[in-house]
Amino acid sequence: MNVQAYLMFNGRAEEAIAFYGKAVGAEVTMLLRFREAPEPPPPGMTPDGWDDKIMHASFRVGEVELMASDGCQSGGGTFQGISLALSVTSTEEAEAKFAALAEGGTVTMPLAKTFFSPSFGTLTDRFGVSWMVLVSTT
Numbered sequence: 488m489n490v491q492a493y494l495m496f497n498g499r500a501e502e503a504i505a506f507y508g509k510a511v512g513a514e515v516t517m518l519l520r521f522r523e524a525p526e527p528p529p530p531g532m533t534p535d536g537w538d539d540k541i542m543h544a545s546f547r548v549g550e551v552e553l554m555a556s557d558g559c560q561s562g563g564g565t566f567q568g569i570s571l572a573l574s575v576t577s578t579e580e581a582e583a584k585f586a587a588l589a590e591g592g593t594v595t596m597p598l599a600k601t602f603f604s605p606s607f608g609t610l611t612d613r614f615g616v617s618w619m620v621l622v623s624t625t
Contacts (some may be wrong), residue, residue, distance in 0.1 A: 510587035
């Protein structure tokens with residue numbers, strides 16, 4: 488059994504995936520645009536002009552595969568009740584990844600030593616995705 492996060496970016500998936508490539512080294516493993524689908528979406532399912540938007544993409548961050556899409560609507564989407572946890576092996580790596588993800592976003596808890604990690608912090612990136620960055624001690 489496998490559970491994966493599927494992120495809906497409401498028209499900004501390509502921008503988000505490029506950002507994650509730069510910020511955390513995400514590597515695209517699959518990308519399908521609406522115009523490339525074997526069957527077109529039903530009329531009215533997507534906004535006009537979305538042929539080049541991303542219907543489905545998969546990308547790897549470290550050992551984890553995430554999925555993403557522009558979804559079927561523009562604007563208005565939010566990520567609530569979920570955070571992506573990025574575990575790294577050093578405080579220096581945590582600082583670099585945290586700063587990269589926070590660019591254009593909002594830091595909700597600056598990186599700091601905690602009882603469970605030498606460095607832990609939280610942020611919401613420019614796309615509204617919540618992240619927890621921590622140095623793993625295991």
